[in-house]
Amino acid sequence: xxxxxxxxxxxxxxxxxxxxxxxxxxxxxxxxxxxxxxxxxxxxxxxxxxxxxxxxxxxxxxxxxxxxxxxxxxxxxxxxxxxxxxxxxxxxxxxxxxxxxxxxxxxxxxxxxxxxxxxxxxxxxxxxxxxxxxxxxxxxxxxxxxxxxxxxxxxxxxxxxxxxxxxxxxxxxxxxxxxxxxxxxxxxxxxxxxxxxxxxxxxxxxxxxxxxxxxxxxxxxxxxxxxxxxxxxxxxxxxxxxxxxxxxx
DNA sequence: CGACAGATGCGCT
DNA sequence: GCGCATCTGTCGA
Numbered sequence: 422x423x424x425x426x427x428x429x430x431x432x433x434x435x436x437x438x439x440x441x442x443x444x445x446x447x448x449x450x451x452x453x454x455x456x457x458x459x460x461x462x463x464x465x466x467x468x469x470x471x472x473x474x475x476x477x478x479x480x481x482x483x484x485x486x487x488x489x490x491x492x493x494x495x496x497x498x499x500x501x502x503x504x505x506x507x508x509x510x511x512x513x514x515x516x517x518x519x520x521x522x523x524x525x526x527x528x529x530x531x532x533x534x535x536x537x538x539x540x541x542x543x544x545x546x547x548x549x550x551x552x553x554x555x556x557x558x559x560x561x562x563x564x565x566x567x568x569x570x571x572x573x574x575x576x577x578x579x580x581x582x583x584x585x586x587x588x589x590x591x592x593x594x595x596x597x598x599x600x601x602x603x604x605x606x607x608x609x610x611x612x613x614x615x616x617x618x619x620x621x622x623x624x625x626x627x628x629x630x631x632x633x634x635x636x637x638x639x640x641x642x643x644x645x646x647x648x649x650x651x652x653x654x655x656x657x658x659x660x661x662x663x664x665x666x667x668x669x670x
Numbered sequence: 671c672g673a674c675a676g677a678t679g680c681g682c683t
Numbered sequence: 684g685c686g687c688a689t690c691t692g693t694c695g696a
Contacts, residue, residue, distance in 0.1 A: 478688075485688070513687090517689085567688070568689050625688055652687080
């Protein structure tokens with residue numbers, strides 16, 4: 422547009438969240454991410470979601486965090502610079518995406534748990550229904566839950582480490598329609614947030630008492646709260662060998 | 671509706 | 684080998 426201007430491209434519709442947005446602890450960043458827009462550009466098209474539910478995870482002080490026991494090959498991105506995506510694979514079939522907070526060397530992050538699809542709904546639905554002939558999905562359920570959100574956006578291990586603050590990255594985070602760009606105000610008295618609720622995190626067995634989950638109050642795309650329950654062991658198809666078997670010593 | 675179990679791969683002890 | 688920051692279909696009321 423107006424190709425003669427030498428100035429930088431600062432169209433608010435294309436501006437991304439600055440890296441300083443993620444400079445604080447995840448507990449501070451998490452509620453401010455609500456309403457922001459995560460978008461993923463692929464060869465198939467663009468899908469964008471407005472975030473409606475997130476969870477904060479800390480590092481060595483948080484027993485529920487993947488980085489609680491230190492750095493490994495899997496969680497390495499959590500220890501890297503802020504604003505990057507930490508994508509992990511779980512339950513043998515699902516991906517979940519976080520955005521890394523705090524400076525390099527520390528390891529807190531915000532898990533993106535749910536969102537409302539604002540662009541590319543048809544592509545999102547096609548991804549969600551792939552391999553399920555005859556099934557259907559409502560707009561509300563397109564990105565309702567962390568694994569569904571990743572599937573709708575086409576996020577997998579290939580996006581682990583992607584820089585969401587880089588305009589050249591296919592995976593980007595930008596301010597929401599109602600949230601101004603720039604770093605979060607230092608004052609906790611900022612009353613500009615939409616109505617945000619908070620409560621315990623979903624599905625975590627450790628530190629289940631910490632109310633580190635944040636969501637937009639009353640939003641229908643927020644996932645249903647499910648407390649952690651002990652996992653029932655799968656029943657062996659064939660009974661193990663009788664007493665006195667040779668297994669285990 | 672709510673409750674439950676199966677699916678299914680990988681990281682860590 | 685165990686346990687997982689989950690989702691979905693099926694069962695029963």
